[in-house]
Amino acid sequence: MRAVRYHGPGQPFRLDEVPTPEPRAGEVRVRIVAAGVCHTELHFESGLLNLGVAPLTMGHEIAGVIDQVGEGVSSGRVGDRVLVYYYLGCGECEWCRRGEENLCDQLRAEYGFFNDGGYAEHIVVPARNAVALPDALSLEEAAPIGCGVTTAIHACNLADVREGETVVVYGVGAVGYGLIQVARLRGARVLAVGRTQRKLDLARELGAEHTINARETGDIAGAVREWTGGRGADAVMELVATAETMEQATRMLAKRGRLVFIGYSEDAYTVHPIQLVITEARVMGAVGNTLAELEEAVALVAAGRVRTLVDRVLPLERFDEGLDALRAGEVVGRVVLNP
Ligand SMILES: [Zn+2]
Ligand SMILES: [Zn+2]
Incomplete structure (x- = not known):
């Protein structure tokens, strides 16, 4: 599959061909339809944010449709429209026990930061990280909920x-x-x-x-x-x-x-x-968000009480156009990539 990847501080992102991931037990695979472009990606590219993991698929605002499930996950979830919660905590540390996974001492994954994210055709995440979206929300307007x-x-x-x-x-x-x-x-x-x-x-x-x-x-x-x-x-x-x-x-x-x-x-x-x-x-x-906050955000947007703003939707291969516009301060709301 195609994926836009970070290759180290100060280096431009590249559109690479990478293996399509397969879900393992407890996981689902999401066919990504919308991935928001956040300022964080500019910080990766410039080298200001250097987490030491490369190559890495960018993107932490990820919305799509479940197209495969691993062992132990109900096949009824295939076809679900979902938003990905981008933290996967250890579940055991003091922060996780309080539901504050964003501060986990032993993060198992953080998609788009330490693990491959949403600038790609697919992503595999644990089933609990794929939060179902109400029908009222399009995937393009749902993606910017994930961080914005x-x-x-x-x-x-x-x-x-x-x-x-x-x-x-x-x-x-x-x-x-x-x-x-x-x-x-x-x-x-x-x-x-x-x-x-x-x-x-x-x-x-x-x-x-x-x-x-x-x-x-x-x-x-x-x-x-x-x-x-x-x-x-x-x-x-x-x-x-x-x-x-x-x-x-x-x-x-x-x-x-x-x-x-x-x-x-x-x-x-x-x-x-x-x-x-x-x-x-x-x-x-303030860094990131908890799963409960993501669920609250989805409910607020679905109820029309908070709006997300999509500046434009670009195909994955035109990611540079989105990043350039963001860097130039021309983006009103979010640029969304559609892989
Ligand atoms: Zn962000
Ligand atoms: Zn933890």
Whole structure:
């Protein structure tokens, strides 16, 4: 089968011919119909994210149809439309016992990170990692749930976003759009920061009450303070994380505000502790999502309460076009590959 693979830091991805995987006991094989293109893939390609596994098939937003099952899995699952949960924890460590597989001490698999992912015609995963999708959802709109919406739910859970709070979503990519909608559902007021008017207009459509165009506004923290009557933001979701945005994000925090790092760049975070001490602010990271959060995300999108945005669907061999568009900041929502 064809697969788009990572071959080491700084090297371009290549479309390779690889053996089609066969499901073993307890596993299913998914014929992939839609694979979302995430910023993570750009970090692999640039070498910023180097997990030491190569070659590796990229892609962790994976939707498709089960076309084969291994021993012990009901043949009734063949034909199921599914979204892949991309973590496979050990099931035994303290994190797995709490259902927080994303922090597992002994991960058995992480598809698209340590194990072959979704930029391919097929993937084999344990049956429990193939989460059934309601008929209402197309596979193209389902794929971006896998990271875009689930990561948003996870970050809102970690930051404990509550009704009446102000949340700044710093960056309006797919996860940013997920965050705007999830924070709104929790009753928060949302302000979105971006650099492209078209993306900010869409942020408003999805529920952001206010937007700031970073190309036009220099003192973004000042603008956030002004909009909140001097109070600042209760939670700031950092999806860009350059030296410039991190400085602004820290400065816009309210007392007991939470700064959540979801995105990252080459830049380091520097802050004088006094800034955090006198406001009792908290800084945290958020990675991935739990299976329960993925199930919640699927239910929210199926119910029409959260939307995923598909910028375009490309055949697998045109993956470069999708990556180039994402790198250039031209993608509104997600590019989806159809292998
Ligand atoms: Zn992702
Ligand atoms: Zn574990």
